[in-house]
Amino acid sequence: MTNDDKPPSLLQGKPKDWFRKILIVRSDVVREEFPTEEAYLSEAECITRSQAVADVLGKLGVETLVIPADEKLAERLAAEKPDLCINFVDTVHGSGALSSIVPGIFELLQIPYVGAGTLGFALGNNKYLTKTLLEAWELPTPQYQLFRTHTQELDYELRYPMIVKLNEEHGSLGIDTNSVVTNPRELRARVEWLIKTYKQPVLAEEFIENARELTVVVLEATQRKVFLSERKFEVPNSQFRLLTFETKWATDLGREEPVKYVPVTDLNKNLIANIKDDVRTAFDILRMDDLGRFDVMLDRYNNYYIVDANANPSLGPGTSVSFSAQANGQKFETILINILQRNKLDILQRATHPENQIL
Helix, strand or coil: CCHHHCCHHHHCCCHHHHCCEEEEEECCCCHHHCCCHHHHHHHHHHHHHHHHHHHHHHHCCCEEEEEECCCCHHHHHHHHCCCEEEEECCCECCEHHHCCHHHHHHHHCCCCEECCCHHHHHHHCCHHHHHHHHHHCCCCCCCEEEECCCCCCCCCCCCCCEEEEECCCCCCCCCCCCCEECCHHHHHHHHHHHHHHHCCCEEEEECCCCCEEEEEEEEECCCEEEEEEEEECCCCCCCCCCCCHHHHCCCCCCCCCCCEEEECCCCCHHHHHHHHHHHHHHHHHCCCCCEEEEEEEECCCCCEEEEEEECCCCCCCCCHHHHHHHHCCCCHHHHHHHHHHHHHHHHHHHHHCHHHCCC
8 A cells, every 4th residue: 555545534633533542451470470580571571661652652642551461351451442452462371372362352352453363473472383384485494493302303404503492482582602502412401401491392493603683673554664674782702693681681681782773784685675575475474463573694695594583573662673663764653653553544444344354
């Protein structure tokens, strides 16, 4: 849809004219439900972030409430009768795998919401299924294997070094200086520790050494936008360069923000176009909605690989989505207004053409 195709009704007025009340639904963060302090910290940030977004919406004149996704969620939603919900839920009872039930509650109560649906959210919380779909569509991703036990045999085609990740987590949880392994002993020790600690399968993936790390954000406004930036950070003396949990969350640990998102100006235009095209395809096949974030590695030969996909990336003034957009000249408030505008358009379209609704 071009700018000239936008419905005039959406171009008139402001967000306060589109929505009477918006609810931000965040995770109900209870320390005892998380296996480690790091898992708790990575989710607890949604409390301050959801309030920060509520404050921005308040300044735009929209009545906004923040509520937790606890056992009273459906009852609270039915009582509040919001025009729109923004989904900030990444875990339920400390589990990312359970978080896809929240869009289902919105659907059950027929409440419009920002973010992926149940299928897209479920896929986004399973790295193995994500990579399987990317591979099926011939999108570039490193070779990988899912481990359910540390005694499982390694596929013969995989090569060291490999990075070992939690299958159902984002935010660099479980990533530290021991995550890159170079031999069978290290691999089995790391897989065993992660499975024992987090009680979930583990993904081993060929590690791309000395890679440039690109962040690609897809925003579905009245027309789809793709923001590409490079993630810059310093690492201590180490054999491998990777963004660990401690580095990524250094701000929460009381240090200066070590990660910078900068414009990408030195790559061939055709290469950038190819990356964006593949990410658009990935956004669609992974059933994302409204926004998505992709981590893309660029090796020394300018071969690129999609290494992670986040269906509901953290949305807020101080997040990677915001930083990547800022590197491309977009303010967070503009992103938020674009999302609201797009959802208002969807609501109007469903009201006037319910026969065209696709679940």
